[in-house]
Amino acid sequence: MVLSFIFTLSFSGAAGATYSVHKGDTLYGVAQKYRMGYTDLRSLNPQIKNPNQLNVGQSIVVRTPDKASDLVDYAKVLKSQTKYVYGADYSLAPYKADCSSWTKHIYAKFGVSLPRTSREQSHVGTSISFKNMKKGDLMFFASNGTTISHVGIYMGNGMWISNLNTAQSVQTFSVWGPWTQKHFMWAQRVL
DSSP: OOOOOOOOEEEETTTEEEEEOOTTOOHHHHHHHTTOOHHHHHHTOTTOSOTTOOOTTOEEEOOOSOHHHHHHHHHHHGGGTOEEOTTOOGGGTTTEEOHHHHHHHHHHHTTOOOOSSHHHHTTSSEEEOGGGOOTTOEEEEOTTSSSOOEEEEEEETTEEEEEOOTTTOEEEEETTSHHHHHHEEEEEEOO
């Protein structure tokens, strides 16, 4: 039996692609179309609990040549998957994580090895000023004004995403918001 696929891409930002499931689609077929390994496609889509049961219209994150967009798309997929747990063991990420184990997990999916804590992560890569941030840069914050205590990911277009705290878990924020402006220290480019 030969399966034919109709593919629809939706673009978030410049080039981050997701695939919208159509009748008859399989994860294996989508992986072949995008020249991805089946296991890699599964790991980028933790929202899919049963790979044999896809729903028409369901969004699946696929790889594109734009690593930063893919990384941001993956972070967005985790919004409904991650529960904030302070000091969570890294092995529980992305399902239970604090801000830094969450970013460590996400960047590892894209070949970037980060240390465990936000303070340690703030010294990896190249320091970037607020006005020079690009999609995929890590953003660092200090709640006391001097010591790094939080990390998030710049999404582009004036927005960032982070696994914030037990009350909110993964959320998106404007870089112009009062908390962001008060506590932002610098960004690091690691891609």
